[in-house]
Amino acid sequence: MNASVPDLLRLVAVPFFGYVAWRDVKTRRVPNETWYPLAALAVLLLAWETYTTLTGDVAGFERRLFLIRVAVSVGLVIPLAYLFWLVGGFGGADAKAFFVVAVLFPTYPAFGVAGLDLPVVETTLGVFSL
Numbered sequence: 001m002n003a004s005v006p007d008l009l010r011l012v013a014v015p016f017f018g019y020v021a022w023r024d025v026k027t028r029r030v031p032n033e034t035w036y037p038l039a040a041l042a043v044l045l046l047a048w049e050t051y052t053t054l055t056g057d058v059a060g061f062e063r064r065l066f067l068i069r070v071a072v073s074v075g076l077v078i079p080l081a082y083l084f085w086l087v088g089g090f091g092g093a094d095a096k097a098f099f100v101v102a103v104l105f106p107t108y109p110a111f112g113v114a115g116l117d118l119p120v121v122e123t124t125l126g127v128f129s130l
Contacts, residue, residue, distance in 0.1 A: 009041070020034060081098030
């Protein structure tokens with residue numbers, strides 16, 4: 001299994017989240033402007049993957065499954081993260097991280113590394129942001 005271009009571009013987020021976590025621990029603040037580039041990348045990659053899924057050679061069942069997974073990720077995780085922030089369950093940076101993760105990783109990314117297909121185990125629903 002070869003990784004798609006959007007899945008490979010999603011790897012840019014890994015060091016970014018490391019930086020944000022370090023900054024949050026060190027200063028207890030993550031400015032809103034920090035999230036803009038990653039949010040833009042997330043929206044771009046989701047649009048790209050949605051376009052290729054809807055217009056590409058994808059079976060009808062796989063197409064519907066992708067759309068359901070995106071709907072759960074964006075339609076459930078984002079409101080839930082907002083609700084947790086609203087009631088004080090966690091801070092603003094945590095909520096924004098969940099917002100970005102829900103859009104950036106609505107489904108499991110797929111990578112082939114040294115003959116091993118990753119992820120090895122996938123959840124039943126297949127929504128990565130959960």
